[in-house]
Amino acid sequence: MKARQVIEEILNKVFKRHRFPVSLKAEAVILYFKGLSLRTVREFLLHKGYEVSIEAIREWYHAVGKALQAIYTIAVWVYVDETKVKVRDRTYYLWLAVDEKGLPVFMHLSRRRDSWTAKLVLYNTKAKGCTTDKGPWYMSAVKELAMEWLHETFGKRNVVERWFFYIKHRIKRFYKRFPWNAKYETVYRWLASFIVIYTIMNLKS
Template sequence: MSTTSNPYRGYRFPAEIINQAVWLYHCFSLSLRDVELILAARGIIVSYETIRAWSMRFGRAHAKTLKRRRPKPGDKWFLDEVFVRIRGKLHYLWRAVDQHGNVLDVLVQSRRDTKAAKRFFRKLLKGLCYTPRVIVTDKLGSYGAAKREILPGVEHRQSRYLNNRCEVSHQPTRRRERHMRRFQSVRQAQQFLATHAPIHNHFQLRRHRLSASEHRAARDRAFATWRDATGIALT
């Protein structure tokens, strides 16, 4: 008899339905009401507020599990920051991706000065537990100042054109921001994006570089990892 606690105990819906809703919400540019409608078309009657609660309760745990199980990211990091408006005030979303397009981490901050850059660098190093070979950023001076103090031996390339990989990675966030009619607080933005990025990124398989058979195999592996991470295979 297994002693592992069942995180779905006490929920009216089975794990398959809960995680289908979480997957739909984070993998596609859908609102909570869109997911509610899709489930209703399949005979599953559940409110969008319940889907929101599922996403907060289970999505965060699944995102952490996916991050722990992913292969070691690349040694070339691309860093960028974009503004997000939260309740009328300007904030900045800091993001890092590797050379393969894997999202390494995100952080919402009110500034983009040297202190904010150093905080983001420390968060990256704490979560990844290794230093990169190269970091690529735009010409924001805060990156250079933070890099000299925290990553003094790492090569730093600064260019407004070399950083397109990270800039493109912001696009799913922009789409979600529009669907959510902007974020309501820094805490909500950080919690949602820290959940959304690993789940959405897990299913981005760079199809343009794969043959049809390779893409199907990669997709099957992604779904197998998702089922394992969400515990569906054990329920």
């Protein structure tokens, strides 16, 4: 099944009624995911004869993020890392755990980076062991969870760092940060949607 068809299925499940064709919504979502601004996507749809608001396109994109748990995979060993996400005058932390192929196992957005949050993330992976960097927040977390643990700077942990490269590359379209008025829930939904779509686009042909 092609990536666009998968996204259409997700949109069909989220929206009971469709003012616009589902195929059009999926196309708009993919274009925005690939880097076009909401305004540019709106103009593209207008040229096709559909007058769609920017807020509607944003809603379609965020709707895809509701399938986040459906794409999670199960792994005995996970690769975990976290990165800063700037929003207004605040800093959030995106935590991501993936398997050896780079498939998402668990994602979390927090307001702090500490051992309690690391423990929450590692616990939700349900994995036997993990590979992380030498962040001190991981040390006590793996000890409390009695997990096997390897720490390294490069190597296989690149499978999770690659995710952050793609995410930050896309965020640069926002001038390196989210819009000044973005709330926590908005940032979470955007990141969840990106992870879902990126996974679908790279697994489906």
